[in-house]
Amino acid sequence: MAVRVxxxxxxxxxxTGAFATGRTDAGAVVTFTGVVRDTRGGLxxxxxxxxxxxxxxxxxxxxxxxxxxxxLIDCLVIHRYGPLPPGEPIMMVATAAAHRAEAFAAxxxxxxxxxxxxxxxxxxxxxxxxxxVAARDEDEAALRRW
Amino acid sequence: xSLQILYFAxxxxxxxxxxxxxxxxxxxxxxxxxxxVARDDRYAAAFADTAALRVALDQELxxxxxxxxxxxxxxxxxxxxxx
Numbered sequence: 001m002a003v004r005v006x007x008x009x010x011x012x013x014x015x016t017g018a019f020a021t022g023r024t025d026a027g028a029v030v031t032f033t034g035v036v037r038d039t040r041g042g043l044x045x046x047x048x049x050x051x052x053x054x055x056x057x058x059x060x061x062x063x064x065x066x067x068x069x070x071x072l073i074d075c076l077v078i079h080r081y082g083p084l085p086p087g088e089p090i091m092m093v094a095t096a097a098a099h100r101a102e103a104f105a106a107x108x109x110x111x112x113x114x115x116x117x118x119x120x121x122x123x124x125x126x127x128x129x130x131x132x133v134a135a136r137d138e139d140e141a142a143l144r145r146w
Numbered sequence: 147x148s149l150q151i152l153y154f155a156x157x158x159x160x161x162x163x164x165x166x167x168x169x170x171x172x173x174x175x176x177x178x179x180x181x182x183v184a185r186d187d188r189y190a191a192a193f194a195d196t197a198a199l200r201v202a203l204d205q206e207l208x209x210x211x212x213x214x215x216x217x218x219x220x221x222x223x224x225x226x227x228x229x
Contacts (some may be wrong), residue, residue: 026202047218049155050228053222054205079228113227119202119221120228121155132156135225 001067001075003059005050007082012089019094026073026096028103032111038086042126048081048090051119055079062113070106072097077110079120086125113140147171149178149214153192154223157199160192175201176210178220192222200225 004010020029036046059077066075072095079091090133093110097103114120122133149168153161172178179196182189193199201208202221214220 045204051152051205051223052153054202054221057205115229116226117207118228119154119223119226121224122227123155132224133227135227140225 001060002077003056003063004078005052005055005077006080009080010078010089010092011121012092015076015092016094019074019096023073023096025098026103027098028100029094029096030100030103030107031092031094031132032107033092034090034111036084036086036088036090039124040126040129042084044125045083045085046090046125047083047123047125047130049121049123050079050081053120058118059114062110062117066095066106066110066114069109070095070097070102070104072106075106075110077114077135079114079118081120083125109146111138112146115139116143150207151218152219152221154221156224157192161188170214172214174210174214175203175212177218178214179210182210192203195199198224 018032052141063077066072074096076094084090093107095106097102116139124131124133149170151168152165158164170178170181172181179193183193196210200223201210203212203217204219
């Protein structure tokens, strides 16, 4: 298991390659990448704040639970912070399991929990001002299925 | 006791500080919030609706009714929006 919280960009292809290559025990590798989206037009950047220390602990706990529940062979979580322009990758998760059902479910679980239980906050900056992104009820509701 | 208090996102902006050290005998998070609110309007603005806030004690999510016994770091922030 690897957890990285970083300001620097990451290379999706290189990360996926490094995670997926050379395994003989995993029949399935699933990756998800989150990208900064310009939802209303005119987004200059997304500023991502986090809680150093707690962020790493919270993600490690979520990842450990995913590994235990779906018997994962490995998992990777990368999450960036700082100012990010539209189109830039914010985060990625990768899961490796014997079969695809486990790898997909664990990746979805990781995403649902990272969204609402890892201490990150997003602020959208446009030409006309800045707004903190509000948590959505649907995101909280998504946790209940697990 | 001496507590490190951390603020994030719009809570940080309303309080006007990212962290501070306070000396308090507040037994619970809620009592600590009441002390802060009584101290200055900036806190009153930040803590106007605690239902819209989350709290972590020593980097673990907790409730506003939680005791502060033995706690060293308290963090206040809005609901998280990662991913």
